[in-house]
Amino acid sequence: MLFIDFETPHRLRVHGTASIDGNDPLMAEFHEAELVVRVNVTEIFINCPRYIHKYQRVATSKYAPQVGCETPPPQWKRIDALQDVLPERDQGLAQELGGTITPDEYGAMVMRGEG
Numbered sequence: 001m002l003f004i005d006f007e008t009p010h011r012l013r014v015h016g017t018a019s020i021d022g023n024d025p026l027m028a029e030f031h032e033a034e035l036v037v038r039v040n041v042t043e044i045f046i047n048c049p050r051y052i053h054k055y056q057r058v059a060t061s062k063y064a065p066q067v068g069c070e071t072p073p074p075q076w077k078r079i080d081a082l083q084d085v086l087p088e089r090d091q092g093l094a095q096e097l098g099g100t101i102t103p104d105e106y107g108a109m110v111m112r113g114e115g
Contacts, residue, residue: 001039002047009052016041032065073097075115079106 003012016039024036065071077086077093080100086093094100101109109115 004052006052006055007057009049009054011047011049011052013045013047014039014041015043030065031067032071075101075109076106079103 001014001016003014005011018037018039020035020037022035024038026036027033030036060066062072063074073090073093073096075097076082077090078097078099078101080094080102083091083094083100106115
């Protein structure tokens with residue numbers, strides 16, 4: 001895994017073996033979590049930040065789960081080519097959001113900041 005701090009800038013690289021569990025006891029600690037990934041860390045080291053552009057966080061994304069706020073469904077789940085592989089809980093979501101869209105239409109939405 002590569003952790004990047006764009007404000008400092010700083011990078012930390014973590015190597016290890018991951019496991020994924022949908023029934024992990026930590027699930028309750030993370031609002032709207034669907035899985036918990038645990039990593040058995042084998043190595044951690046600082047990674048050269050030379051090519052990291054400096055950015056500053058302006059706002060939290062409305063798509064980041066927050067306690068007390070309903071997280072809106074992402075627009076990419078409307079892409080027509082993805083409908084048959086969405087999880088059962090997301091079947092029909094495209095229609096609720098205004099219908100399916102093409103990958104090009106989604107790309108245009110992203111460019112407008114609507115993704």
